[in-house]
Amino acid sequence: DVFTSVTLIKDMVLKEREIVDRIQESTQRLVSNGYSQLTRFYHKRLATINSRNFSREIERLNHPNGIYLIIKEFFEDYIPLRKYLTDYESANIESILSEVAGEQDMEGARESLIRLQEVYNLQPREMAKGNYLNYKGPELSASDVYLIGKTAFTIEKYPQAVQWLTTAVDLMSKDIAITGPYVETPSFGMISTGNTAFLTDAQTYLGRSLLRVGDQENARKLYMSLVTDDIENKNIQTLGYELKSVGTVEIGQNQVITKFYNLCQQQSKTSEPTSMDSRLRCRFAYILLPYYRFHEEILSNTPYISMFYDVITSTDAERIKKDSSAIGLTRGKISPGLLNETTSSFRTSHVTFLSDEKSEAAAFLSRRISYLTHLDASKQAAEPHQVVNYGLGGHYALHLDVFLEERAEMKARFENYGNRMATFLIYLTDVERGGSTAFPGADLVVSPTKGNAVFWYSFTPDGEIDHLTEHAGCPVVIGEKWIINKWIWTYGNTFTRRCGLKPNASQLDIEREMYSGYTGKHKKQRD
Numbered sequence: 001d002v003f004t005s006v007t008l009i010k011d012m013v014l015k016e017r018e019i020v021d022r023i024q025e026s027t028q029r030l031v032s033n034g035y036s037q038l039t040r041f042y043h044k045r046l047a048t049i050n051s052r053n054f055s056r057e058i059e060r061l062n063h064p065n066g067i068y069l070i071i072k073e074f075f076e077d078y079i080p081l082r083k084y085l086t087d088y089e090s091a092n093i094e095s096i097l098s099e100v101a102g103e104q105d106m107e108g109a110r111e112s113l114i115r116l117q118e119v120y121n122l123q124p125r126e127m128a129k130g131n132y133l134n135y136k137g138p139e140l141s142a143s144d145v146y147l148i149g150k151t152a153f154t155i156e157k158y159p160q161a162v163q164w165l166t167t168a169v170d171l172m173s174k175d176i177a178i179t180g181p182y183v184e185t186p187s188f189g190m191i192s193t194g195n196t197a198f199l200t201d202a203q204t205y206l207g208r209s210l211l212r213v214g215d216q217e218n219a220r221k222l223y224m225s226l227v228t229d230d231i232e233n234k235n236i237q238t239l240g241y242e243l244k245s246v247g248t249v250e251i252g253q254n255q256v257i258t259k260f261y262n263l264c265q266q267q268s269k270t271s272e273p274t275s276m277d278s279r280l281r282c283r284f285a286y287i288l289l290p291y292y293r294f295h296e297e298i299l300s301n302t303p304y305i306s307m308f309y310d311v312i313t314s315t316d317a318e319r320i321k322k323d324s325s326a327i328g329l330t331r332g333k334i335s336p337g338l339l340n341e342t343t344s345s346f347r348t349s350h351v352t353f354l355s356d357e358k359s360e361a362a363a364f365l366s367r368r369i370s371y372l373t374h375l376d377a378s379k380q381a382a383e384p385h386q387v388v389n390y391g392l393g394g395h396y397a398l399h400l401d402v403f404l405e406e407r408a409e410m411k412a413r414f415e416n417y418g419n420r421m422a423t424f425l426i427y428l429t430d431v432e433r434g435g436s437t438a439f440p441g442a443d444l445v446v447s448p449t450k451g452n453a454v455f456w457y458s459f460t461p462d463g464e465i466d467h468l469t470e471h472a473g474c475p476v477v478i479g480e481k482w483i484i485n486k487w488i489w490t491y492g493n494t495f496t497r498r499c500g501l502k503p504n505a506s507q508l509d510i511e512r513e514m515y516s517g518y519t520g521k522h523k524k525q526r527d
């Protein structure tokens with residue numbers, strides 16, 4: 001799929017000419033045999049490419065509706081290649097087509113918009129107008145809104161479905177009032193606005209969603225208004241049947257999720273200074289020489305989470321993106337390489353591992369991380385950089401970076417390294433809106449700022465897994481998000497992480513003891 005990486009979507013648009021040329025080459029024989037579907041495909045796509053204003057199109061891809069619409073355009077126009085060629089004929093172009101948005105991307109795109117609606121509490125009526133938190137973009141049609149509502153119903157997001165389908169019914173009714181009943185034109189099975197049949201479908205799905213959120217009364221009213229029209233209609237019959245049998249679906253949202261959504265909406269928030277050592281919020285981290293220093297801001301004391309400023313230059317950030325793209329990004333997975341490996345809507349991004357050998361910029365960065373954290377971030381004691389590019393509404397749901405017992409196989413895989421002791425997460429891009437990193441357990445959310453890094457220990461100083469470090473990448477609303485994860489292992493760092501003299505010592509207590517032990521410089525800064 002491509003919807004999980006904005007960079008891949010942009011490449012798909014920028015390199016479409018090449019894609020079409022390659023397809024043309026592989027299907028020459030078919031074209032000369034008079035496959036009219038193919039000929040029509042070439043004409044349509046070449047006309048589109050030739051008239052495309054590329055810089056404007058790429059700009060639109062910073063907006064969720066822009067991405068949604070480009071996915072739809074490719075999905076619809078490439079259907080002839082997927083549907084009407086025999087398996088034998090399409091085998092040649094299968095790998096080329098994997099670079100182009102298909103049905104999974106279409107479905108994934110709809111789910112992503114529903115996630116944005118849910119996390120940021122957006123109204124579909126505004127989203128359809130292209131208004132996301134006051135960032136404007138292209139509009140969605142009534143049929144887009146209907147199909148998104150239907151997806152919300154399918155994935156059992158009923159309150160969201162009610163909102164989309166209510167909007168769809170309004171928009172479709174308006175369209176019909178203006179254009180009159182619609183005559184179907186063949187467009188590869190896609191629906192078009194203004195078709196009364198689809199209006200009825202939208203109304204029945206709305207009724208079925210209303211039932212599930214406990215609004216029997218309006219569901220029944222809808223049914224009564226429909227059933228007089230067409231008693232044969234299957235969807236209306238289903239609604240009638242469910243009126244008697246289907247009950248309300250429990251839509252519990254646990255407190256952590258509610259807090260997580262709130263943090264995402266706030267975009268950035270640090271804990272109150274009173275909750276930590278008020279004498280220390282910012283400090284310098286030195287690399288060998290006193291004038292070679294970086295700002296570190298302590299965001300939370302327990303769990304220990306801090307922000308390092310400007311740890312990577314723009315040039316190096318671009319190098320790392322380029323070196324990673326050259327290796328090739330693949331869909332981010334849960335439990336990669338294992339039997340239970342999955343790609344899921346839990347994590348919508350593309351990733352690659354960039355080792356120090358493969359990129360000079362990466363090697364430089366590993367050394368810098370070692371200095372800044374006083375931990376060994378070289379390949380003996382840490383994973384290679386994981387470079388991540390998010391897609392449409394791209395996010396990573398709440399999780400811990402450490403491996404827990406329930407992921408025993410994962411842990412076994414790394415038994416030579418222990419566990420992930422700490423995470424150093426660097427933002428390679430500014431994100432205009434959304435895409436923050438939220439830590440509900442610390443009541444903290446960090447807005448992505450190019451060049452900055454968040455750093456945290458996943459273990460408490462006395463060696464327990466710190467469940468308060470549970471965190472998530474909030475969905476990206478506007479812009480493009482790239483990050484690097486550096487996971488630093490426990491083995492190889494057993495003796496480098498400072499330990500405290502008192503039980504329950506915080507990270508800062510420990511460091512104060514350490515520093516005052518061997519240099520007066522840091523102590524002075526603090527007191």
Ligand SMILES: O=C(O)CCC(=O)C(=O)O
Pocket residue numbers: 388396401435436437438471472473474483485
């Ligand atoms: O993208 C983010 O802000 C968080 C990413 C993350 O937690 C991870 O990749 O493990």
Ligand SMILES: [Fe+2]
Pocket residue numbers: 399400401471
């Ligand atoms: Fe994480």
